[in-house]
Amino acid sequence: MLSRFTRAFLCLGGAVAAACSDGPTAATPNTTNTPVNTATNTCTGALSMTAGQVTPGLTGTSICVGGGTSGAEFALIPFYGTTLSSASATLDFTATGTVSPSAAPSLIPSAGASFDMIGSAAPPRYRASHTFETKLRERERVDLRPLIGAARAARQRATASSRASFDAIPSNPVIGQILQLNANSDSECTSPDYRGARVVAITNAAIVVADTLNPTGGYTDAEYASFGVTFDTLIDPLDRAAFGDPSDIDGNKRIVLFFTKAVNDLTPTTSTSYVGGFFHGRDLFPTKSTADFEACASSNVGEMFYVMVPDPKRGGPFAKANVASEVLGTLAHEYQHLINASRRMFVNTAATDFEETWLNEGLSHIAEELLFYRVSGLSPRTNISASTIRASQAYIDAFNDYESDNFGRYREYIQSPSKFSAYSDNDSLATRGATWAFLRDAADRKATSDGDTWFRLANATTTGMTNLRAVFGTGVLNQIRDWGTSVLTDDVTGVDGAYQQPSWNFRSMFAALTNSTVFPVMTVSLATGTRSVTLVAGATSYVRFSVASGTTASVQWSPLPSSVQLTLVRTK
Numbered sequence: 001m002l003s004r005f006t007r008a009f010l011c012l013g014g015a016v017a018a019a020c021s022d023g024p025t026a027a028t029p030n031t032t033n034t035p036v037n038t039a040t041n042t043c044t045g046a047l048s049m050t051a052g053q054v055t056p057g058l059t060g061t062s063i064c065v066g067g068g069t070s071g072a073e074f075a076l077i078p079f080y081g082t083t084l085s086s087a088s089a090t091l092d093f094t095a096t097g098t099v100s101p102s103a104a105p106s107l108i109p110s111a112g113a114s115f116d117m118i119g120s121a122a123p124p125r126y127r128a129s130h131t132f133e134t135k136l137r138e139r140e141r142v143d144l145r146p147l148i149g150a151a152r153a154a155r156q157r158a159t160a161s162s163r164a165s166f167d168a169i170p171s172n173p174v175i176g177q178i179l180q181l182n183a184n185s186d187s188e189c190t191s192p193d194y195r196g197a198r199v200v201a202i203t204n205a206a207i208v209v210a211d212t213l214n215p216t217g218g219y220t221d222a223e224y225a226s227f228g229v230t231f232d233t234l235i236d237p238l239d240r241a242a243f244g245d246p247s248d249i250d251g252n253k254r255i256v257l258f259f260t261k262a263v264n265d266l267t268p269t270t271s272t273s274y275v276g277g278f279f280h281g282r283d284l285f286p287t288k289s290t291a292d293f294e295a296c297a298s299s300n301v302g303e304m305f306y307v308m309v310p311d312p313k314r315g316g317p318f319a320k321a322n323v324a325s326e327v328l329g330t331l332a333h334e335y336q337h338l339i340n341a342s343r344r345m346f347v348n349t350a351a352t353d354f355e356e357t358w359l360n361e362g363l364s365h366i367a368e369e370l371l372f373y374r375v376s377g378l379s380p381r382t383n384i385s386a387s388t389i390r391a392s393q394a395y396i397d398a399f400n401d402y403e404s405d406n407f408g409r410y411r412e413y414i415q416s417p418s419k420f421s422a423y424s425d426n427d428s429l430a431t432r433g434a435t436w437a438f439l440r441d442a443a444d445r446k447a448t449s450d451g452d453t454w455f456r457l458a459n460a461t462t463t464g465m466t467n468l469r470a471v472f473g474t475g476v477l478n479q480i481r482d483w484g485t486s487v488l489t490d491d492v493t494g495v496d497g498a499y500q501q502p503s504w505n506f507r508s509m510f511a512a513l514t515n516s517t518v519f520p521v522m523t524v525s526l527a528t529g530t531r532s533v534t535l536v537a538g539a540t541s542y543v544r545f546s547v548a549s550g551t552t553a554s555v556q557w558s559p560l561p562s563s564v565q566l567t568l569v570r571t572k
Contacts, residue, residue, distance in 0.1 A: 036062040036554045045064060046064045047063060048066075049570040051571070054489065054495060054498075054569050055568045056485070057565060062554055063076075064553070064554045065570075066553075067548045067549045067552070074545055074547070075545075076567075077488065077569065078540070079480075079484050079485075079539075080540075081564070082538070082563040083537060087563075090533070090535075091541075091558075092530055092558055095529060096556075097552060097554060098527055098547060098553040099545070099546045101546045102572075136185065140281040141354050141356075141357070145353050155346060168181055168299075168300045169302035174202075177199045179209060180194045181194065181304075182195075182298045183211070185262065189298050191298070195211050195260060197212070197258055198210050198212055200225065201224050203229055203231065205236040206236070206254055206256075209257070210224055210260075211261055213261055214259065215264075218310040218320065227327060230328060234371070235328060235335060236255070239332060239335040240339075242367065243340065243454055244343050244458060245339070246335075246339045247342035249284060249342075250301060250302035256302055258306045260309065263306050263308040264311055271316075276327075276330040277330040277331070277333075277334055279306075279334040279335075280306070281341050282298065284299070284346075285301075286299065286301060287301055304338075305334040305338060308323055310324070325400075340355055348459050350461040357425070358422075358424060358425060358464070359464055361432050362422075369406055369436070372403040380440065380502070382502075382503065383491070383504065384503065385509065386505075386513075407513065408433075409429045411433065412429045413434040414520060414522065415522050417542070418541040421434060421538025421540075422438035423464065423538050424536065438480060438483050442483070444502040445479070483501075484540035485540075485569065488569065490504075490507060491506065491508065492507075507519050523542040523543070524542065526544065527545065
């Protein structure tokens with residue numbers, strides 16, 4: 001697991017006229033030449049490129065490139081720019097005169113001395129599992145979405161006194177009070193699992209409650225209270241500033257942090273991954289039906305989320321040190337979900353649906369990263385490298401606690417970039433990694449600061465790709481295409497900044513995290529012959545080949561589907 005551990009100017013060579021583009025858009029292709037004589041299978045011209053040049057928007061059906069005086073390496077990068085989630089495209093590339101590229105993508109800087117981000121004295125770390133949360137978000141959109149309009153209307157009609165008669169969470173709780181809270185995570189509005197929840201701390205922004213059935217040897221009341229204080233001073237202002245204020249349907253002006261073994265029970269005994277916590281949308285719905293409103297009978301009727309607790313007997317991911325290191329990241333992640341859902345229901349009332357899962361989760365992973373920046377004092381758009389993180393134990397700790405999981409998910413993506421995309425509807429770890437990385441890159445290019453980017457995404461009345469277009473522009477698919485190119489070209493010498501990722505030096509980071517000079521992106525090697533690649537919607541592939549010195553080679557492809565775009569990069 002990882003937490004252990006210019007825009008280039010292209011012209012045609014020879015007697016062929018120049019054909020160049022002023023930007024990476026599908027509407028203005030960089031070159032329309034087809035320089036291969038298919039009758040003789042020979043080149044009639046060759047592209048002249050220097051190392052680091054990037055040419056998006058290739059058209060035609062072939063390219064010819066030369067090896068120069070010392071040989072050259074290239075990557076053809078197809079991008080399938082459709083939003084039809086069920087679509088896939090298979091492309092055939094046939095090469096003549098090429099040889100296999102180097103074993104790893106070229107121009108990778110030396111890793112330098114390896115390092116262990118955590119350190120030998122730290123406890124082992126375990127991967128958070130997102131399978132449960134994915135199912136929960138999907139059920140919300142199916143089961144609870146139809147109830148949003150009526151719940152909103154019911155809330156507007158209700159008075160404070162009428163709400164208090166059936167709300168599970170009081171507006172004025174007291175220390176020691178036992179609340180009866182439904183902890184069932186498998187059902188939205190039926191089959192409640194009521195737990196005694198003792199109020200252990202009340203802070204300015206939080207009500208901390210502990211399940212009376214929690215294992216012994218876990219948190220003390222003082223430790224529970226400390227989480228409430230940290231929520232006040234760190235998590236609450238951070239997420240509010242980024243995403244907006246949550247609703248306050250229970251009238252207590254606080255968020256309930258329910259520490260319960262019901263979360264632990266979602267993790268199989270033998271698992272090394274775990275469910276760290278969750279927000280449940282059903283808790284934003286009233287419980288009392290009326291003649292014109294179908295309620296959610298098992299709702300807790302309040303802003304809250306559920307958090308795992310230590311269990312010394314089970315150990316592993318439930319060891320106290322491990323659990324404690326995960327709490328704040330979990331709170332930041334789940335708070336975004338709560339804010340997003342509650343504002344769609346009660347603030348941005350033109351909304352008729354919860355956010356699509358991939359974008360909702362991507363924003364919660366951004367929340368984790370914002371926590372990393374706040375705690376470490378580092379900033380986005382500074383090309384953070386392994387040397388930066390190594391410079392301070394505080395940086396190492398912040399990376400391990402709040403950012404390393406994003407890198408783990410991103411690695412899952414770059415190892416299968418043709419099978420996943422930033423907007424895949426499967427919500428796999430790889431999709432989450434891609435969504436996080438794209439959102440960060442898009443925000444970095446939009447302005448010199450994050451500004452209101454996250455707020456606009458979290459407060460939209462539309463969802464998914466429509467939401468992205470409203471915030472980042474109608475050409476967002478081209479942005480995803482160019483970001484996909486930057487996955488390969490980030491921090492490669494000579495590559496224009498349009499194809500590098502401003503916030504992170506991923507090559508340096510992965511070299512240190514994996515103790516390897518091999519950047520872990522999956523590529524396809526194209527020596528003389530034919531190779532096929534299959535892309536899902538929004539996906540990218542990296543078809544790499546070399547050309548020997550003093551020779552010319554060609555790559556041909558069949559006519560491209562209208563939604564497939566090709567980018568050519570000379571990597572060496």
